[in-house]
Amino acid sequence: MTTEPLIEHIKQQVDPRPEDLHLFTSKFREVVVTKGKFLLQPDTHVKHEYFVVKGCLSAYYLDKKGNKSIVQFAIENWWLGDFDAFYNGVPSKLYIEALEDSTLLAINYNDLQTLFQQSPIFERYFRILVTSAFISLRKRILSSLGKSIKERYLEFCESYPNIEGRVPNYQIASYLGVSPEGLSRARRKMKALKKS
Amino acid sequence: MTTEPLIEHIKQQVDPRPEDLHLFTSKFREVVVTKGKFLLQPDTHVKHEYFVVKGCLSAYYLDKKGNKSIVQFAIENWWLGDFDAFYNGVPSKLYIEALEDSTLLAINYNDLQTLFQQSPIFERYFRILVTSAFISLRKRILSSLGKSIKERYLEFCESYPNIEGRVPNYQIASYLGVSPEGLSRARRKMKALKKS
DNA sequence: CAATATGATTGACTTAAATCAATTAGGATT
DNA sequence: AATCCTAATTGATTTAAGTCAATCATATTG
Incomplete structure (x- = not known):
């Protein structure tokens, strides 16, 4: 098991x-999920948080109509x-699916709490992580409010250059909350602009 | 100065x-902002984080076209x-405006860092706070992706029953990323449903 | 009480994006 | 190369929500 990353x-x-x-590092165990398989499915008790060592995954909700x-x-x-389920002990509503064969490191709730007690430096580590995740989410909210598909796609590519190209466009459409057709049209318009 | 809350x-x-x-509590100072006045405006160096003792405020961005x-x-x-500006030292792009006469407690960056060093318990306090704020934002993202005005308004009222009724509807519309007219029509349809 | 200002609502029209259906483009696999 | 399969694109149509303009409701103030 490699904890280096x-x-x-x-x-x-x-x-x-x-x-x-x-x-x-003594608290972690390695988890492998092959492409298309699930790390997490709804209505389970979430015991772990995960750090991605290798691979690519997506976390999503399905509503009653089946919209992802x-x-x-x-x-x-x-x-x-699923931070909500993990910290608040509620049943998960989230799917986490591997888009590529993936290797993760998992830590469970009790171990994490013990760790916080024994080494407050990790309290700090997670505070910093969550704060920057929070800031990113604020930017995403801002992007989703009142911006056009094209603008949102551009911001996505700018924020996550490593993800665009690695996951199919219809997944990105789902992340942006637009239809695959809509994203396709926006991309076509962008190409037309670039040429001129 | 009351630090009780x-x-x-x-x-x-x-x-x-x-x-x-x-x-x-020794690190805080009291700040008063009257209705309509600004606690923060863009292009300033953000030195403080604030805790609301009394009042109501909104934080917003304006894009080039003047959309709030x-x-x-x-x-x-x-x-x-403005957590981004506060933690990352970038210039603020945020307006924070008092919707009512408000009293806040302010702590500056250096004091907060010192505090984290001296009392790791506050590292924990902020980690917990930010984590739950992060979870709330995820719910909001989910709500803004692909849901109708009516659904989003209902979720807002459910999540923030204390705010609905206290701030005008056009402000709520702006929070939801919809037009005031759109929100008004959604509300009318809801009333019609309730009666039947 | 009239006058004013602010916020909410309504109607008419426009538009961006969703939906539905079909076609095309690439990669795998055999 | 022929077949599959998945993803992407395109066209035609519909729809939800935005925009613009006017009106209404309600407080507030001189």
């Missing part, structure tokens, strides 16, 4: 002592999970 | 020692600020 990620945010890191809304993509060095 | 709020989330609280997008309302016991 996670350790690197932590070191970018905080400055843990070796013993903190040792404690930290992707709330998050995750690639290497992203955290992923 | 803030202390109460903290105690609901974590269990601080008296000396932690004493240190904490409200990203947050804040009433009693809410935290408020």
Whole structure:
């Protein structure tokens, strides 16, 4: 099991002592999900949070009519999970599906709480992570309010250049909350503009 | 200066020692903003985060065309600020305007960082706060993707029963990313349904 | 009480994007 | 190369919501 990417990620945010890191990595176990399989499905008790070591996944909700809304993509060095279910103990409503063969590191709730007690540096690590995730979500909200498909797609490509190209467009459409046809037309118009 | 509401709020989330609280409250100063005045305007260096003791405020962006997008309302016991500008040191693009005469408690960046060092319990307090704010934003994203005005308005009223009724409808429309006329029509249809 | 201002509603019209249906384009697989 | 399968594109049509303009409701103030 390789925890190297996670350790690197932590070191970018905080400055843990070796013993903190040792404690930290001891709490994780490796999880492998092959393409098309699910890491999480609704109506389950969510025990883990996940760090993506390799691969690509999407997290989405399905409403009663079967409409899919992707709330998050995750690639290497992203955290992923149903935070609501994980922290509030409510049943999950989320699907997490592997878009590529993926390897993740999982930590369970009790281990994480123990960790926070024993090494407050990780409280800081997660505070910083969640704060920047919050800021990103605010930008996404802003993008989804009153902007055209074209504008939203451009902002998406700018924010997540590593994801555009790696996942099919109809998935990106679902993330943006638009139809695949709508996204296709917006992309065509953009190409026409570029040429001129 | 009354820090009571803030202390109460903290105690609901974590269990601080008296000396932690004493240190904490010493870092705050009181700020008063009268109705219609601004707590924050774009292109300023954001030095503070705010806790609302009394009143009601809105935080919004204006795009080039002058369209307003409200990203947050804040009433009693809410935290408020331009987190992006505050944590990342970039110039603010946000307006924060008082919708009622308001009293807030402000803490500046350096004091907050010092506080985190000296009392890790507050690192935890903010981690918990931001995590739940993140979860709420995810719900809002979900609501804004592909849902009708009526559905979004209903979810808003359910999520923020204290705000609906306290701020004018055209502000709520701006928060939902719809036109005031659109919200008005949605509300009328809802009333018609209720009667039957 | 008239006068004013603010917010909410309504009607007429327009528009962006969804939907539905069909076709095309690429990759795999054999 | 022929067949499949999935994703992307295109065209035709519908629809939800925006825009514009006017009116109504209600407080507030001189």
